[in-house]
Amino acid sequence: MTPIVSVKDVQKTYDGGFEALKGVSLDIRDGEVLALLGPNGAGKTTLISIICGIATATSGQVKVGGHDTVDDYRAARSLIGLVPQEINLEPFETVMNTVTFSRGLFGKPRDDAHMERILRQLSLWDKKDAQTKELSGGMKRRVLIAKALAHEPKVLFLDEPTAGVDVELRRDMWETMKDLKSHGVTIILTTHYIEEAELMADRIGIIAKGEIKLVREKEALMAELGKKQLVVELSERANGIPESLGKYDLTLSDGGSEIVYHYDSRKDRTGITRLLNDLQAAGLQMSDVRTEQSSLEDIFVDLTKGDAR
Ligand SMILES: Nc1ncnc2c1ncn2[C@@H]1O[C@H](COP(=O)(O)OP(=O)(O)OP(=O)(O)O)[C@@H](O)[C@H]1O
Numbered sequence: 187m188t189p190i191v192s193v194k195d196v197q198k199t200y201d202g203g204f205e206a207l208k209g210v211s212l213d214i215r216d217g218e219v220l221a222l223l224g225p226n227g228a229g230k231t232t233l234i235s236i237i238c239g240i241a242t243a244t245s246g247q248v249k250v251g252g253h254d255t256v257d258d259y260r261a262a263r264s265l266i267g268l269v270p271q272e273i274n275l276e277p278f279e280t281v282m283n284t285v286t287f288s289r290g291l292f293g294k295p296r297d298d299a300h301m302e303r304i305l306r307q308l309s310l311w312d313k314k315d316a317q318t319k320e321l322s323g324g325m326k327r328r329v330l331i332a333k334a335l336a337h338e339p340k341v342l343f344l345d346e347p348t349a350g351v352d353v354e355l356r357r358d359m360w361e362t363m364k365d366l367k368s369h370g371v372t373i374i375l376t377t378h379y380i381e382e383a384e385l386m387a388d389r390i391g392i393i394a395k396g397e398i399k400l401v402r403e404k405e406a407l408m409a410e411l412g413k414k415q416l417v418v419e420l421s422e423r424a425n426g427i428p429e430s431l432g433k434y435d436l437t438l439s440d441g442g443s444e445i446v447y448h449y450d451s452r453k454d455r456t457g458i459t460r461l462l463n464d465l466q467a468a469g470l471q472m473s474d475v476r477t478e479q480s481s482l483e484d485i486f487v488d489l490t491k492g493d494a495r
Pocket residue numbers: 200201202204206224225226227228229230231232233495
């Protein structure tokens with residue numbers, strides 16, 4: 187399937203000489219929710235700004251729906267809705283006018299039915315005549331989404347939609363995102379919250395120091411969570427793994443005082459009982475046994491260690 191957004195070798199050096207993106211390539215699939223996780227200053231906003239045509243790449247190419255974001259800016263931009271991090275609404279304007287105006291900016295004809303549909307979908311219909319300054323923080327964020335959807339884009343970028351919002355509002359936002367996805371909108375969301383990525387995303391991308399470190403199906407990452415390690419502490423250091431234990435996935439660690447067994451905890455037979463018997467039969471004395479599990483958080487911390495700027 188042709189990706190709805192294709193990013194190829196995008197590099198960005200800001201005027202001061204700082205390299206914020208170091209050759210990023212990424213394909214976004216039609217209809218998916220992709221969560222971009224990364225520490226502060228990783229380059230998430232820079233990447234989104236380049237895709238949306240707000241910033242220019244120093245080199246590389248971005249296409250949206252097959253349209254080059256530089257050569258064919260208008261066509262590419264009209265397929266994109268952007269919900270920024272900051273709330274930037276006209277305080278004295280009504281919700282309806284705010285959203286209608288956004289549609290007009292894209293040269294789209296007035297469409298009252300579409301306006302009603304998105305305002306209802308975002309639970310803002312009751313507030314259509316209210317001035318934006320009269321709205322709660324959560325409603326203002328939903329108005330930003332309505333604005334971004336006003337011109338019927340195919341792809342919606344949400345830059346940290348739930349940063350600094352309370353738990354209840356975060357849940358509301360998640361419901362809104364699920365609803366939009368069910369209506370076929372492709373969603374790219376940047377977040378610091380691993381829980382949010384786990385809950386919302388079809389795929390998870392990890393970005394750090396201007397580089398994409400990993401893009402994986404969430405299910406595959408979850409399967410990774412199923413991978414566990416059994417660490418067997420030995421009473422005496424071993425020089426190597428005995429040949430009789432060659433059939434197990436074992437590594438020797440901590441200078442030979444631990445044997446680590448990698449296994450899949452979701453399987454019916456983990457092989458642990460057999461391994462412990464075989465260790466004993468091989469003459470290895472065990473002093474302790476513990477299990478360890480890798481989580482998305484571990485993977486994230488591992489990949490982005492020391493990368494926050
Ligand atoms: N206009 C600019 N001029 C110079 N440097 C900039 C500019 N905008 C961003 N940067 C730098 O580029 C890097 C990436 O910034 P960016 O805003 O893309 O990160 P981010 O991943 O979105 O971070 P956060 O999670 O804090 O929003 C940072 O080191 C930032 O200081």
